[in-house]
Amino acid sequence: MEGEYPQSQEPQNVKCCDSRLDCSHIRTDNLIQDVPECTVQDLWLSKRDDLSTSATNGPSSGQEQDPPEMGKGPEQELSDTGSGVLPEGESIVCVAPVGDPEEAFKSKGADDEDQAENASDSASTDNTLEDSSEFMVTVLGRGKLEDEAPEAGPGSPMLAPSSSHRDEDITGESWRLHRKHVFVLSEAGKPIYSRYGNEEALSSTMGVMMALVSFVQSGNNTIRSIYSDEHTVVFMQQGPLVLVSVSSSRQSEQQLRGELLYVYYQIISMLTKASIARIFERKKNYDLRRLLAGSEKILDGLLNLVDSDPSFLLSAVHCLPLASSLRDSISQILQKAITPNLVFSILIAKNQLLTIVQEKTVIEDARLEPADLHLLLNLIGASSAFQAGEIWTPICLPLFNPDCYFYAYISYLDPPECTVCLLLLSTDKEAFYAVAECKRKIDEGMRAQNALRSIARTQSYSASQVGVSDLRHFMYKPFDVPDNHRQLTQFTSPEMEAPYSSEEERMRLLDLYRYMHSRIHSSSRPLKLIYHVAERETLLAWVTSKFELYTCFSPLVTKASAINAITKLLRWIKKEEERLFIRTPPKYSTTPNPSKSSRASKSGPDRQDNTDNGFLSLL
C-alpha cells in the first residue's frame, strides 16, 4: 500500500494538508513548464498599481487561518483492513488529472483506476505563476479594481446576508466575504450569472476571468484552478460557457468542479446543450441572460441546495424511509395511471424520493441519473410559489439527453400542505391534459388507500434507532443494490439531531463530511478508510466495493469501538434495507409498440433531432 504513496512523510504531517493554503499556484491541464512569465507580467502591467496595494492590504498578505477543525486534531488513516496505520503525506505541488468531471457523476468507482495513475502523477510539478495568482486574488478580493482605493485591512464580519443578492454592492466588504461565489460567463467574456451581486456590475471582473482563461488557452493549455491563502478558484469550460467558482470553503477542487458541473447542467436543463451551442455559433457575443432571465432564482436555489444537501456531494438520491408494502402499493397506483409517451412517474415527499416508476424501454437503454433527479427536485423547489396549480414545463435532463426536452407535469397531491409532489415526465409537448388525467387517477388511488395519511405519518429515522450509543449521524451509500447499474444511486441518512440542530452546526458537520469525502476521493491519494478526530466529534469514513460510509461519533469514542459500531450499523442497515431503499423500481410500458421503439433507439444518437419533442425518436 505504501508503494502507492511515494511522497509519504511522517505521521505528524497533518499540517501538510494545510500547506496547500500557503502556496499560491495555478493548476492547468498540460504542464508546460516554460510559460514565458514576462508575458504574464505584460498582461497585468496596466494593473500594477492595484497589485501593489493588494500586496499590503489584499487577502494575499492575510495571515493563515486554519479551518475550524479540519486537520487540527490527531488524525490517522487506516489501511483497508484497519490494521496498519498509514503515514500521511501530501504534497500539493502535484498536478493530478482530475479526470473528466462528468465521471464523478457517473461512477465513483472509477476512482480505483485513478489510483494507479495518480501514483505516477504525483511526482510531477506544476507551473507556478505567482504574480498572476496573486493578481487574481486581488481581483476577486476587491471586486471592482478600478474604483477601489486602498483601505484598511479586512475586518472579519461573517457572511452578511443581504435581502437581495442581486442588488448587493460588489465593492463592499460583505460581497468579498461570501463563502462561495459562482460566476458563469460566455466565451466572449459576457456575464451570464453571478451568485451574488449584479452581473452587469461584475462585467470587468468577469472580463479578467476570461482573460485568464484565454491567456492559458493561447499556450495550448487549460486553466483548472488557482490556489491562494484563502480562496480556491476553479475554472471549468463547457462548450461556449465558462464557469468559475471562488470558494473559501476549503472544499477540494474536485468537489467544486462537481458543483460547477451542476450549475452547468441546470442551465442545460433550461435551454438544452444544442440550443446553447446554436445560439453562440450564430452570435458569439449573445447575451444569454436574455434567455435565462427569471431563472436566476433556480440557480440560486441550486447553489443553496448544493451547500446544504449532502445528496449532491454523494451523487446519490435520498429516499424517504417507508415500509416496503406501502411503497409498493403506491408504486402500483403510479404504474396504473399511464398515458402514451409518459416516461417517468416520480413521487416526492418531504423533498425525498418516495418512488419512481419508469417506462420499460427507457430503462433498458438509459437510466435516470441522480444528478438529473436533483435538478428536477430543485425545479420543484423553485416553482412552488403558487402551489394550487398544475405546472407544465419543458425541461431537459442533461445526463439523460442534453439536447432534447421532456415535458414535466408538476402538481402537489396534498394542498395546501404541499409536501407530496407528483412529477410526471412525458415526451409529448401536447400531452398536458392526458397527463393531468393520470394525476386524477393517482389522486383517486391515493385517496382510496388513504395513502396520503400514511405518507404524512412516516418520519425519517433517528441515529439513536440504530442502537449504537456513540453514533451521532451517518451517510450510507450502497453500491450493491441489485441490478445497480440500471438503477438510481441512493443513500440513506438519519435526521441531523442535537448537537447538529442549528443551521451552523449542521453546516459544520457537512463541512467535515466534505473534508472526509475529499480525502477519500482525493485524486492524488485516494484512501479507503479514514479515522479523523476532530475537535467536537470523531469521524470515520470507509469506502469499499459495496458501499461508501461516513459516520460521525461523539468525540470520546475509541478507534476500536468506532469500528465495532460500524459493524453494528451495517447490520442494522442490512436489516432495514427494504425500508430505507427502493429495491426494485417498477416499470410500465406506454409506448404503443415497445419492440419497435427500442430498436429505433439502438440505431444511435445521431437520429435524435433537436426539435421540442424530438426525444420520441430516441425511444
Next chain:
Amino acid sequence: MKVKYTIDRATSSPVRLKRRRSRSTMPDYAKMKKPDVKLVILGDMNVGKTSLLHRYMERKFKDTISTVGGAFFLKQWGRYNISIWDTAGREQFHGLGSMYCRGASAILLTYDVTSWQSLAELEDRFLSLTDTASDDCIFAVVGNKADLTDAMAVEQEGEQEESCPASVCPTPPASPSAHKQVHREDAMALYRRILRYKMLDERTSLPAESMCFETSAKTGYNVDQLFETLFDLVLPSIMKKRDDEKISTVDLEQSADVAKAKSHCCS
C-alpha cells in the same frame, strides 16, 4: 412513430367523460374537475401575471418566483369550470405558448403600466401565439401595477376583499409614484390593432373601452372585475360548445345537466 395526443375541447367528448365517471370512486370529484372553457394569461416577464391570478384565486398578494412553463388552474364559476393557464413570460418558454392558447376562449394580454416595452412585446411576441385560439376568442388588454402610478388603485386595498362586479371603476386620476409609461389610450389602440390582426370587425366585436383594464395585483384594484367580466363573457361560448356536443353525441345525463345549468347560470 410519434403519437399525436391532442385533447382539444372538441375531442374531449362527453363519452369519455362518462366512462370515467362510471369508473370513478368519487363521481362528483371527477365531474367537478372537467374544464368547460379555457382562459390564458399572456405577457412579458415581470408584468405580474402570476400575481394577478394569485390575487384573484387566493385573495392575497405575495412575492412569486418566475413561473416555469405554464401553470394550470381550475376555477369554479357557477356551474362551470374555467381552466386558467398562467404562462411564463420568459422568452425561454416561448415555444409552449401556442400550445397553451390552443382552443382558448379568452386571452388576457398583460403589460406593466410602467413599462412601454412590455406593451410593445405583446404585439411583437405574444399576438402571434393567439393564432391557435378559438375563433370566437375574446381578448382583454390588461395593464397591471396600476398602484405604482394611480392613487385610486392604492386606496382599493381594504374594500377589495368582497367582489363587487357591478362597480367597474373609471380610470382614477394619477398621482404617480412611478412614471406611467402606458396610458389607457395606448392599450385601447393596441386592442383595435388586435381586432384588425384577427380580421374582426370593430363594430361587431366587444368595444375597446370595456376590454382594456388597468389593475393592481398588489392592492387588488380591478382584479375581480377583470376576471369576472371575462368569465361572464365566455359563458356564451360554453353554451355554444355544449350545444355542439349535444348535436354530435347523445348523452342523456350531460344534456340534462346543461338544461339545468342554463336555467340559472347567469344569475
